[in-house]
Amino acid sequence: MGRPENNVDQTVPARAELAQYLRERRRAAGLTYSQMSEAVGGRISKATFERAASGSTVPSWDTVEWFLIVARVRKDLFGGMSALLHGRELWVRARRATRAPYYxxxxxxxxxxxxxxxxxxxxxxxxxxxxxxxxxxxELTAGPGALPKTTTRRIIAGDTLPVDPEQAVAFLKACDVVNPAALEEWLAAAVRAVRDDPSRIKHLDRWVKAHQEMARRSRDRGIASVTPLLRAREEEGHAA
Structure with a gap:
């Protein structure tokens, strides 16, 4: 397995937790960093994989994702999806800990x-x-044309609202808001914001319709998740 690794840098606990998780995954898979780099055709170097698991920096999500894909083991649920989800959560925490303003x-x-x-x-x-x-x-998360980088920078800077509901949803999904119920709340907030903006009030109907459609999706998803439980309870009642 090569020479012993240095201890994980503990300066930022959330960053150290991500690094420790990556190390555990690699050891469970029984791979060296060189083997991992070879597995991705050199797309990510041995040094980059090593640095990702050092705790001294927060790697890009692309690096973390490939790290976990290569280091998946047979006992992983859903072909490694559980490891990816947990890794994503740790990565977001580490980025938040090192980049978020104190407030x-x-x-x-x-x-x-x-x-x-x-x-x-x-x-x-x-x-x-x-x-x-x-x-x-x-932009990569949202897909081609859905969230141009220049517009995204202006939204992040607080200079402009998303141009339409589709762009607002794309922005939110790229910021890990994916649940229809949560998106419904955000679109309701957008409707209030558009009402407050004289330059956009003429487009209010479009935002209202988008909110109503998301509300419908949220309800449908809620019904879909509750129906099996209700059916099971009914079957229990008939059996009794």
Missing amino acids: VHKAPDPTLVSCTAGFLRALRHQHVWAGYPTPGEM
């Missing part, structure tokens, strides 16, 4: 937003809470 202690609550300035501030805080993804990372 952002929790995720923003969109239900408290009542105006344009409040919505812009909430979007910025959500971006921080998601670990400060770069505009380039967010």
